[in-house]
Amino acid sequence: MINGSKGQYLVTAKHIFQDTIENTSVEVNIKGAHIDEKITCNIFFHENLNVDIAILKLTKPLIIKKLPALGRGDSYYIGQQCIFLGFPLFSLGTQTESGKLAFVKKAIISAFYDKNDGTTMMLLDGHNNPGFSGGPIITYSETMDKQFIIGVISGYYYQKNEISITDKMTEINENSGIIISYASEYILDIIKKIEIG
Secondary structure: EEEEEEEEEEOOOOHOOOOOOOOOEEEEEEEOOOOOOEEEEEEOOOOOOOOEEEEEEEEOOOOOOOOEEEEOHOOOOOOOEEEEEOOOOOOOEEEEEEEEEOOEEEEEEEEEOOOOOOOOEEEEOOOOOOOOOOEEEEEEEEEOEEEEEEEEEEEEEEEEEEEEEOOOOEEEEEEEEEEEEHHHHHHHHHHHHHHHO
């Protein structure tokens, strides 16, 4: 969740909301250590529809004590360690009195890749699983003693490998360890579009 000048926003992956029309209402369940609410939001996307980020503007604010700041390009760099959050396998998670908490995984910012569609992906070196899509990527600055949300998990690259099954070579897709994500600049673009109107 991010506090903007004109409201609060949830950030997630666009592909979770396939076929959803921009600026329509959606209901989401918010669960955490001190919250368990169903809330209504309006959904917004980036002008470049290939950016896999959706912003949900809350119709009523939630009181959350401490939120990480939204990082900008100067708050992350290639080779930096980061963590990302999600709910793999859907039934697993740390159980608390108010529900399950997200898994935490670790990665390194590995590269930036300019695609032909005009987008730039932030690639992480780590191991992603289904269930992390839309999860935040978080870094920590020791000099500022501050956490930053620097992007959103989108998916991961597959690599094709051949294995022998009963003396016949079969091609399979395996997780390459390269995580696809989109950096916070796209989040800022969408929030700016919402707040300018």
